[in-house]
Amino acid sequence: MILNFKNQIPFIEGVNLSNLTKTIETPFYIYSQNKIIDSFQKIQNTIKTNIYYALKANSNLAIISLMKSLGAGVDTVSIGEIMRSLEVGINPNKIIFEGVGKSKNDIEFALRNNIRQINIESIEELKLINELAHSLKISANIGIRFNPDIDALTLDKITTGRKKDKFGINLDKINEICLLIKNSKSINLKGISCHIGSQINDPNIYEKVFIKMKKASEIMEQQDLKINHLDLGGGFGVTYENEKEIDLKIISNLLDKIFENKYEISFEPGRYLVANAGVLITKILITKTNDEVNFLITDAGMQTLLRPALYNVRHKIIPFEDNAKKQKYTIAGPICESTDIFAKDFELPIQSSGNYLAICDTGAYGFVMASNYNSRNLPTELLINDNNYAVIRKKENISEIIKK
Numbered sequence: 583m584i585l586n587f588k589n590q591i592p593f594i595e596g597v598n599l600s601n602l603t604k605t606i607e608t609p610f611y612i613y614s615q616n617k618i619i620d621s622f623q624k625i626q627n628t629i630k631t632n633i634y635y636a637l638k639a640n641s642n643l644a645i646i647s648l649m650k651s652l653g654a655g656v657d658t659v660s661i662g663e664i665m666r667s668l669e670v671g672i673n674p675n676k677i678i679f680e681g682v683g684k685s686k687n688d689i690e691f692a693l694r695n696n697i698r699q700i701n702i703e704s705i706e707e708l709k710l711i712n713e714l715a716h717s718l719k720i721s722a723n724i725g726i727r728f729n730p731d732i733d734a735l736t737l738d739k740i741t742t743g744r745k746k747d748k749f750g751i752n753l754d755k756i757n758e759i760c761l762l763i764k765n766s767k768s769i770n771l772k773g774i775s776c777h778i779g780s781q782i783n784d785p786n787i788y789e790k791v792f793i794k795m796k797k798a799s800e801i802m803e804q805q806d807l808k809i810n811h812l813d814l815g816g817g818f819g820v821t822y823e824n825e826k827e828i829d830l831k832i833i834s835n836l837l838d839k840i841f842e843n844k845y846e847i848s849f850e851p852g853r854y855l856v857a858n859a860g861v862l863i864t865k866i867l868i869t870k871t872n873d874e875v876n877f878l879i880t881d882a883g884m885q886t887l888l889r890p891a892l893y894n895v896r897h898k899i900i901p902f903e904d905n906a907k908k909q910k911y912t913i914a915g916p917i918c919e920s921t922d923i924f925a926k927d928f929e930l931p932i933q934s935s936g937n938y939l940a941i942c943d944t945g946a947y948g949f950v951m952a953s954n955y956n957s958r959n960l961p962t963e964l965l966i967n968d969n970n971y972a973v974i975r976k977k978e979n980i981s982e983i984i985k986k
């Protein structure tokens with residue numbers, strides 16, 4: 583937990599959050615640089631792997647820069663994400679480009695920038711890339727994203743590796759794929775990939791994935807397509823409330839056992855690197871009681887943090903103000919939708935309007951999923967490093983958004 587209290591005052595690293603609320607308008611996101619570095623090093627020290635940070639989790643330029651300084655590559659899913667990576671100076675040969683729906687424009691952009699690999703997700707896409715690369719007189723570096731037909735047993739809405747899901751290429755098409763690659767003159771096969779979902783806490787799921795990926799690479803090798811590189815996706819699960827963080831040591835042992843050091847291995851973690859490093863600070867605007875439900879209405883809402891409304895998940899909420907008396911609250915945002923609720927029946931010390939709450943573990947899929955719904959402005963983002971903080975994105979100006 584990055585938030586800690588000294589003499590009842592909330593701190594992240596050496597920065598006093600109560601003081602921050604006096605100068606920075608809520609709601610705002612804060613990230614702890616040291617926590618991000620810790621999480622990165624935990625992967626690096628436990629697993630022999632390249633790390634391609636999935637920047638969809640948090641694509642603030644300062645965060646991408648930090649990842650770069652740690653030696654990470656990036657996993658991107660749009661021209662915008664590739665441009666963000668180039669903007670902070672990520673070497674193109676450390677950029678992977680994914681996505682189930684890439685336009686011609688997207689593919690051409692990636693080809694012209696000569697990135698490490700484009701992971702293709704359909705036979706049609708493979709043919710298109712071959713044609714585009716041929717017309718540009720270059721060779722396309724590609725990976726094949728397989729769909730291993732494994733249920734990640736995470737939230738249904740973030741499971742991507744079942745046969746019926748839209749992602750990847752079903753393994754029963756592997757022979758067709760091999761033939762196509764061999765007949766495609768402008769394709770340079772760099773490896774195979776998969777990603778079966780996010781917030782996976784059970785390492786046994788990865789075991790099943792690894793076994794299927796090994797089998798896929800062996801089938802391809804039998805057809806004279808040598809596979810050197812396995813990109814095994816993201817998905818490492820973290821603790822929000824009671825979940826157990828994924829055990830990386832078990833993942834490492836599984837890799838050794840199943841792949842026997844025969845392949846270059848890459849992972850694309852997003853959430854693991856940033857989720858627990860962020861909190862969202864919000865102010866209680868109003869307290870009210872309707873039909874015996876005690877509401878705290880906050881200035882952050884589903885436009886600031888969408889996850890609870892979209893997936894029905896809960897983030898821990900910690901008030902700045904303590905009180906010996908406690909009661910159950912429903913904590914809700916200001917948006918005109920009944921789903922705009924962060925938590926129901928959440929026990930907190932008694933609160934009053936004007937108090938502040940920290941919504942925890944919001945460093946991943948927080949700001950990046952925020953919107954201008956109800957014509958509200960996107961919040962500030964801050965990065966804390968020891969006793970200092972930097973504003974890494976200014977709050978959007980309402981007078982700007984109303985012109986569009």
Ligand code: LLP
Binds near residue numbers: 817
């Ligand atoms: N690689 C690919 C191809 C992906 O689609 C994703 C995430 C990742 C890597 C990174 O996965 P991670 O390590 O973060 O689990 N908005 C949802 C999560 C959606 C994940 C989408 N893909 C949430 O808030 O829970």
